[in-house]
Amino acid sequence: MEPLPAELSRVLELAAAKLPTGRLTDQTSRLIDRYQSDFPAPPGEPIVADDPAATAYALYRMPATYAAVRAALHQAALAMPGFAPRRHCDLGGGTGGAVWAVADTWPTITEHRVIEQSPAMITLGRRLASAGTGAVAGTAWDRGLLDGSLAIPPTDLITISYVLGELAPELRQTMITKLAQAAPTVAIIEPGTKAGYRRILDARKILITAGMRIAAPCPHAEPCPMAADDWCHFAVRVNRSSTHRMIKNAELSYEDEKFSYLIATREPAQPGAARIVRHPRYAKGRVLLTLCRRDPQIEQAVVAKRDQEGYRQARRADWGDRWPTG
Numbered sequence: 001m002e003p004l005p006a007e008l009s010r011v012l013e014l015a016a017a018k019l020p021t022g023r024l025t026d027q028t029s030r031l032i033d034r035y036q037s038d039f040p041a042p043p044g045e046p047i048v049a050d051d052p053a054a055t056a057y058a059l060y061r062m063p064a065t066y067a068a069v070r071a072a073l074h075q076a077a078l079a080m081p082g083f084a085p086r087r088h089c090d091l092g093g094g095t096g097g098a099v100w101a102v103a104d105t106w107p108t109i110t111e112h113r114v115i116e117q118s119p120a121m122i123t124l125g126r127r128l129a130s131a132g133t134g135a136v137a138g139t140a141w142d143r144g145l146l147d148g149s150l151a152i153p154p155t156d157l158i159t160i161s162y163v164l165g166e167l168a169p170e171l172r173q174t175m176i177t178k179l180a181q182a183a184p185t186v187a188i189i190e191p192g193t194k195a196g197y198r199r200i201l202d203a204r205k206i207l208i209t210a211g212m213r214i215a216a217p218c219p220h221a222e223p224c225p226m227a228a229d230d231w232c233h234f235a236v237r238v239n240r241s242s243t244h245r246m247i248k249n250a251e252l253s254y255e256d257e258k259f260s261y262l263i264a265t266r267e268p269a270q271p272g273a274a275r276i277v278r279h280p281r282y283a284k285g286r287v288l289l290t291l292c293r294r295d296p297q298i299e300q301a302v303v304a305k306r307d308q309e310g311y312r313q314a315r316r317a318d319w320g321d322r323w324p325t326g
Contacts (some may be wrong), residue, residue: 002067003073010129016243018041027056028247054120059096063238065097069161071236072261073105075216079271084108084137085156089285092163096125099164103136113140148174152182161189164199179211185265192233192258200260215269219294233260234320272322279319287314
């Protein structure tokens with residue numbers, strides 16, 4: 001579970017208190033319908049166009065975005081133990097959830113920059129970031145469209161999360177090519193749906209062709225061995241605040257955010273021998289793991305109790321971990 005940083009959670013609740021709950025609930029419902037439609041937005045037309053919508057977006061999406069990006073970057077950090085980025089650029093960054101996740105993963109960051117087209121998102125993102133410390137509080141915000149004319153400033157790390165689905169396919173390819181030219185390390189996070197996974201596969205092909213290596217989640221750079229009717233995705237559990245539950249008309253105190261992701265880099269990387277791509281299953285004296293191996297292949301591995309060290313690792317392993325976990 002990846003809880004929001006305490007200072008971000010506090011300032012989000014303060015922003016929510018300034019608007020009637022009914023209005024936030026209505027705005028959230030509209031946003032959910034829009035994002036679940038999975039259709040590209042018209043170029044230059046922000047999905048979030050005013051302050052109430054920006055606040056609803058931050059309450060509804062920031063906890064899940066932060067958690068998914070943080071989980072993906074954690075795997076990147078394991079694969080790239082020598083990586084110590086100083087400059088970070090977040091494209092289509094909304095209210096800045098990825099900024100907080102990057103800062104929590106790499107304290108070496110001294111410069112965050114967010115490129116976002118919605119003025120309402122930028123205004124709220126600045127206010128939220130000001131509650132942070134260090135480089136987070138000093139985050140620079142630029143208004144810009146993600147199109148072929150976008151100039152990406154020099155940076156060590158680019159994040160782009162839950163954005164590719166908003167771009168038309170030809171523009172998506174242009175942007176991914178631009179990412180490969182703009183930074184030595186790129187992190188892409190998409191919804192954990194079949195469509196999100198296909199966008200990740202398309203990006204993966206372009207980035208590998210551009211000479212980048214895959215740090216996570218894939219243990220190889222070969223074509224994905226998943227069956228045609230299957231897709232690679234992961235999940236992270238997200239705490240829901242009382243406000244979050246109210247605006248989503250939800251009862252549970254948590255939700256599971258499913259996501260697909262890709263970390264591509266020109267830096268040294270050790271992706272591991274395999275990745276656990278399903279929840280581990282437990283039987284008497286055994287743990288059953290579904291693994292994507294370096295070969296590449298999808299394998300159903302059985303770790304028996306007699307393998308004391310392997311069994312200990314398997315009992316503690318989770319969906320999305322690399323294998324062996326040590």
